[in-house]
Amino acid sequence: MKNKKEKVLISNGQGFWGDSILGPIRLLREGPIDYLTLDYLAEVTMSIMQKLKSRNPDAGYATDFIKLLERILPEAQEKGVRIIASAGGVNAQACLEAAGAVVKKLGLSGVKIATVTGDDILHRIDEMEGAGEKFKNMDTGASWSDVRSKISSANVYLGAAGIVDALDQGADIVICGRVTDPALVLGPMVHEFGWHFDDYDKLAAGTVAGHIVECGAQCTGANYTNWRKIENFAMIGYPIIEMKADGEFCITKHPGTGGEVSIESVTSQLMYEMGDPENYITPDVVVDFTTVKLEEQGKDRVRVYGIRGKKATDFLKVSASYANGYKAIGQLTIAGPDALEKAKICADIIWKRLAYENVFFSEANKMVEFLGAAVCHAGIAVEPATSDEIVLRVGVKDADRAKVDRFAMEIVPLVTSGPPGVTGFAGGRPKATEIVSYWPALINKTRINHHVHVETF
Amino acid sequence: MKIKLSEIAYARSGDKGDGSNVGIAAYTDAGYTFLKELLTPGRLKAHFKEICFGKVERYEMPNIRALNFILHDSLGGGGSESLKTDAQGKTHGLGLLYMEVEIDSLEGLKS
Numbered sequence: 001m002k003n004k005k006e007k008v009l010i011s012n013g014q015g016f017w018g019d020s021i022l023g024p025i026r027l028l029r030e031g032p033i034d035y036l037t038l039d040y041l042a043e044v045t046m047s048i049m050q051k052l053k054s055r056n057p058d059a060g061y062a063t064d065f066i067k068l069l070e071r072i073l074p075e076a077q078e079k080g081v082r083i084i085a086s087a088g089g090v091n092a093q094a095c096l097e098a099a100g101a102v103v104k105k106l107g108l109s110g111v112k113i114a115t116v117t118g119d120d121i122l123h124r125i126d127e128m129e130g131a132g133e134k135f136k137n138m139d140t141g142a143s144w145s146d147v148r149s150k151i152s153s154a155n156v157y158l159g160a161a162g163i164v165d166a167l168d169q170g171a172d173i174v175i176c177g178r179v180t181d182p183a184l185v186l187g188p189m190v191h192e193f194g195w196h197f198d199d200y201d202k203l204a205a206g207t208v209a210g211h212i213v214e215c216g217a218q219c220t221g222a223n224y225t226n227w228r229k230i231e232n233f234a235m236i237g238y239p240i241i242e243m244k245a246d247g248e249f250c251i252t253k254h255p256g257t258g259g260e261v262s263i264e265s266v267t268s269q270l271m272y273e274m275g276d277p278e279n280y281i282t283p284d285v286v287v288d289f290t291t292v293k294l295e296e297q298g299k300d301r302v303r304v305y306g307i308r309g310k311k312a313t314d315f316l317k318v319s320a321s322y323a324n325g326y327k328a329i330g331q332l333t334i335a336g337p338d339a340l341e342k343a344k345i346c347a348d349i350i351w352k353r354l355a356y357e358n359v360f361f362s363e364a365n366k367m368v369e370f371l372g373a374a375v376c377h378a379g380i381a382v383e384p385a386t387s388d389e390i391v392l393r394v395g396v397k398d399a400d401r402a403k404v405d406r407f408a409m410e411i412v413p414l415v416t417s418g419p420p421g422v423t424g425f426a427g428g429r430p431k432a433t434e435i436v437s438y439w440p441a442l443i444n445k446t447r448i449n450h451h452v453h454v455e456t457f
Numbered sequence: 458m459k460i461k462l463s464e465i466a467y468a469r470s471g472d473k474g475d476g477s478n479v480g481i482a483a484y485t486d487a488g489y490t491f492l493k494e495l496l497t498p499g500r501l502k503a504h505f506k507e508i509c510f511g512k513v514e515r516y517e518m519p520n521i522r523a524l525n526f527i528l529h530d531s532l533g534g535g536g537s538e539s540l541k542t543d544a545q546g547k548t549h550g551l552g553l554l555y556m557e558v559e560i561d562s563l564e565g566l567k568s
Contacts, residue, residue: 044536044537218469225469225554226467264467264482268467268469269469270521271480271481271521272469272470273478274478275473275527277518277525290517290518290519290520291520292520327537329540367533367540367541376548377548377552378507379505380507380555396540435537435538436537437538
């Protein structure tokens with residue numbers, strides 16, 4: 001083992017593809033960190049990536065990452081900060097080459113870039129079916145044969161081991177395909193401290209740390225329901241894990257940044273996207289979130305300890321996606337007086353005109369919302385009896401694209417053929433887009449090996 | 458006196474397939490005891506009657522004074538299938554904090 005640090009500073013600067021690039025830029029600029037993790041994946045991202053790659057063999061990864069790298073790489077190199085990003089999509093090699101081109105363009109050299117792959121099993125489905133994998137939908141129990149012919153992507157969630165290998169090989173930048181969000185921070189912990197993959201309490205601690213920071217500023221005061229207490233959302237600090245070798249850690253942020261790190265800010269994120277808290281399953285460990293203890297240690301520091309984990313299961317989760325029809329959503333702004341009443345009439349007009357054309361949608365495939373009149377909190381918040389301004393949002397979905405296209409033609413005409421005060425049609429006619437549905441399944445761990453590839457630029 | 462849960466608790470929510478997860482945490486131990494008694498799955502189901510069309514599951518996290526609920530069938534299909542504005546249940550936590558309850562006193566319940 002090389003020289004071990006007493007504690008390692010791991011930050012997360014990107015909670016999802018589309019998060020503010022100021023997060024990583026400011027994490028590097030405003031204080032010390034050792035690792036910068038960046039998460040670019042959502043459930044259906046891989047399907048979009050497969051589509052892009054099928055049109056262009058050099059595409060299929062998160063291009064935002066490359067643009068960000070141009071901004072941050074000189075400073076990261078100067079400060080010795082290593083970057084771990086789930087930006088590889090379904091084409092990590094192309095992402096590596098694009099990152100290598102950035103290294104050259106910036107006049108840097110000696111930068112080691114690694115890919116961690118093995119997650120993409122789209123081309124291995126026949127082989128795995130032959131080996132007995134059923135790919136049953138783990139949420140609904142539905143049969144794989146329902147969707148088999150429509151599958152457009154299939155990726156396994158990898159754990160931290162591939163990232164550890166890449167860091168062990170000296171990578172400055174690690175580009176992953178599909179990995180779990182907590183693996184992005186667990187990887188550097190295992191690498192730095194030499195934790196073993198049967199040291200379940202430590203793996204659990206790293207996983208809890210990863211869960212807390214995986215949505216960036218959501219653990220530093222953003223999205224806190226008692227929001228008036230939070231200062232300076234504009235310059236909110238992104239989270240930093242101060243991890244020690246024994247698995248105890250603190251969540252903090254750079255001094256002087258906005259937001260807060262408190263029991264409440266960390267607890268809020270501990271609850272986020274939680275299922276059964278006693279059995280939080282990852283490829284590396286099963287974590288018991290009811291063992292997590294929190295303690296405030298001065299301003300903007302929360303100590304997290306006591307975490308217990310159990311042996312991981314024998315399975316890995318597959319995230320597959322399939323084409324599932326079409327949808328279109330359009331909206332109009334209805335100005336008052338009597339905006340809500342007029343918006344309801346407008347929605348009714350759309351269905352009547354479609355009925356004239358013999359175009360019908362089932363109730364489950366239609367959606368009408370009157371934004372401004374308690375939509376998100378239907379039945380909870382008070383719906384106003386009337387309103388001076390309402391946004392009418394209306395949408396349909398159907399297997400038949402032509403029906404969806406026909407619907408899309410009936411929204412803008414309301415400006416000149418309905419009640420007065422209808423505007424806000426600048427977006428024009430909405431487009432029918434393909435619905436990409438998500439298919440979660442389990443496969444045996446033994447089928448999957450991660451691959452690490454390192455190049456120096 | 459009548460209060461909203463937002464006076465004694467905070468919340469966060471997100472998506473879980475075609476359902477949402479709603480976590481609610483009390484500011485104090487007494488608040489957690491109160492929430493644990495009050496917030497049965499049936500009470501949640503009634504509160505979210507125009508949002509949640511499936512069953513409600515509840516989990517306890519006493520270590521952080523929190524309850525975690527899964528509201529099944531509350532996202533209009535979830536993911537890219539949903540036509541709803543809040544397709545991921547991001548606002549369901551705030552929705553729970555609207556709940557009004559009758560209590561004797563706020564003593565020991567506020568942060």
